[in-house]
Structure formats: structure tokens, C-alpha cells
Amino acid sequence: MLFLNKDAIQKIDQNSIQTAVEQAYRLVLSQNYNMPDRMHVADNQNILLLMPCFSEKFFSTKLVSVFPEAQQHGQPAVNGVMVLSDNVSGQPLAVMDGAAVTAQRTGAVGGLGVKLLTPETVRAAGVLGAGVQGLSQARYLLFNRKIKTLYIYDLYKESAINMTRVLKKEYPDVDYVITENANQLVENSSVIIAATTSSNPLFETTPDGVMGKIFISIGSFRPDMQEFPDTVIETADDVFVDTLFAAKESGDIATPLKKHVITKNKIKEFAGLLGKNTYPENRTVFFKSVGMALFDLTVSSAIYQLAVKNNIGQALDF
Numbered sequence: 001m002l003f004l005n006k007d008a009i010q011k012i013d014q015n016s017i018q019t020a021v022e023q024a025y026r027l028v029l030s031q032n033y034n035m036p037d038r039m040h041v042a043d044n045q046n047i048l049l050l051m052p053c054f055s056e057k058f059f060s061t062k063l064v065s066v067f068p069e070a071q072q073h074g075q076p077a078v079n080g081v082m083v084l085s086d087n088v089s090g091q092p093l094a095v096m097d098g099a100a101v102t103a104q105r106t107g108a109v110g111g112l113g114v115k116l117l118t119p120e121t122v123r124a125a126g127v128l129g130a131g132v133q134g135l136s137q138a139r140y141l142l143f144n145r146k147i148k149t150l151y152i153y154d155l156y157k158e159s160a161i162n163m164t165r166v167l168k169k170e171y172p173d174v175d176y177v178i179t180e181n182a183n184q185l186v187e188n189s190s191v192i193i194a195a196t197t198s199s200n201p202l203f204e205t206t207p208d209g210v211m212g213k214i215f216i217s218i219g220s221f222r223p224d225m226q227e228f229p230d231t232v233i234e235t236a237d238d239v240f241v242d243t244l245f246a247a248k249e250s251g252d253i254a255t256p257l258k259k260h261v262i263t264k265n266k267i268k269e270f271a272g273l274l275g276k277n278t279y280p281e282n283r284t285v286f287f288k289s290v291g292m293a294l295f296d297l298t299v300s301s302a303i304y305q306l307a308v309k310n311n312i313g314q315a316l317d318f
Contacts, residue, residue, distance in 0.1 A: 111140025
């Protein structure tokens, strides 16, 4: 059995990770997989998620803990363990750092959203939230588009400063601006990605302040969480979700539906965009991702196969 820690997983190139996410969407279209609903276990504000999924060759199981206040103690909000197994014999093949897999695959989900929903000419973008996932979103954003100015906002300014330091080493030609508030970031950005666990919208805006922009919500995964104000989804020409389960799971979709701000027929599956080379410009778009175990399955299996091929990781006796 192979053990892959954070450092080993980060040796896998971004293109391979994003291609694996795209493969997950292709499986959504073919329906050639078995993905039970994820199980949520709440302990006050803390959450344990159990996420299994099966394909013809592999099956994966991820245990994820989400502790929103962990950053106050110098720890990441998301931790977890990923187990990849053979779906013929049931043999465990690899144990991976679940948080690292989550960061990579969710970053690639946002990255694929950027690739398929934004014009190549976009030059100003913003990331709300400077935690582990915010950093991953920024990396995949910069991997897909030649951004000149990246705006960053976080409640904890030191987190935004640290994120800027990391990104400068990887993308030194980008101008990084730490904003004083989320409103300032939204005003100056053409693409806005949110990666927070906020219970309330991160900014206020008007329809005019939303028009023509691309909004990607990554963080809110419970009905009582909402990153973007209703104005965003109400104004959007198109609303996409990675899975229709998002309509129940995330407050960014569930709350506007409950308030009759939008109707269900406005919500489309992101997988339907595959195969399209371009997306119409000058449209206002909202993309909500809550993630799904199928992403973990395709990404972890890709990581495993590349790790075996390139002799990455540590072999363990099970």
C-alpha cells in the first residue's frame, strides 16, 4: 500500500489534477459511477463528512473534518484522510492526506470553472478567503488565466499577507493587492472566487455592480452558509452547479430558492459545458461548487497512478 503525504501530492502537476476533475464531469454525463450521498455529522459548529464513491476500477472513501475556528489556533479549517482501493478485489491501494487531496481537487474545480466560463482576456481577479482553499483557488486561477492583478481579502490580514508571499514565489509577475474589505475586491475584479465558511454574504452590491462578472463560490457547503448576496444569483444570466445536490446543501443556492429570488429551472449542471471551446462574453455568471466524492475518486486515482509511475510516496505493509 502506498502512503502519500502533502508533499508527495503537491508533486503531481496541476494539469493532471484538473484533467482528472474534467474526467469526473464526463462520468457525470455517462452516469458510469456509484456515488452515495455524503453523510454529515455535526458537533456544534464542527462537521465530519463521509464521502464514498465507486467506479469500474477504483473506489475511494474520504473522511473530512471541517472546524471553522481552527485558524484561530493556527491550524487549517479542513483535515481529512483519503483511502483509495481496488474495486475488483477490494484491496486498499493508497492512504493519502485528505486535506491535500481536497485542496488540489477543489482548486481544480474552481480552475476548470475559470477555464470554461471566463474569457482569456480577463486580467483582474479576486479571491475572498486566504486559507488553504483560497491559496489553492488562486493557484488554479493563475494556472488558467494570465492575471495581471490579483486582489485578496481575508478577515485575518496576516493570512492574506502569507498567501501573497507564497504566490509571489510561484507567479512573480502578478501584482498582488490586499484589500481592506470584500466590497473593494468585488468592485475591482472581473472574476471573484470565494473560499470561506461564512454564514453571511461577504459583501453588499447592486445589480450594476454584478453585471458582466463571473462569481465562483467554493466555500459554503451547508444551508446556513452563504458567501454571495442574493443580488449575484438574481442578476446572473447563468447559474451553474457542480452537482444538483448543491440546491439543497449550500445556502448560496438554497436561500435564494427559499426566498423565491430564483427558480430551480435557472440552475444548470456544469458538466453540460464540456466540449464547448468558448463561452459567450459579457455575461454575468454564478458557479456554485459544493464538491462531490466523484472528484475525490478521479483525482486520487490519478494521483495514485502518477505516484506509482514516478516513484512518489512511501510503500507501507498493510
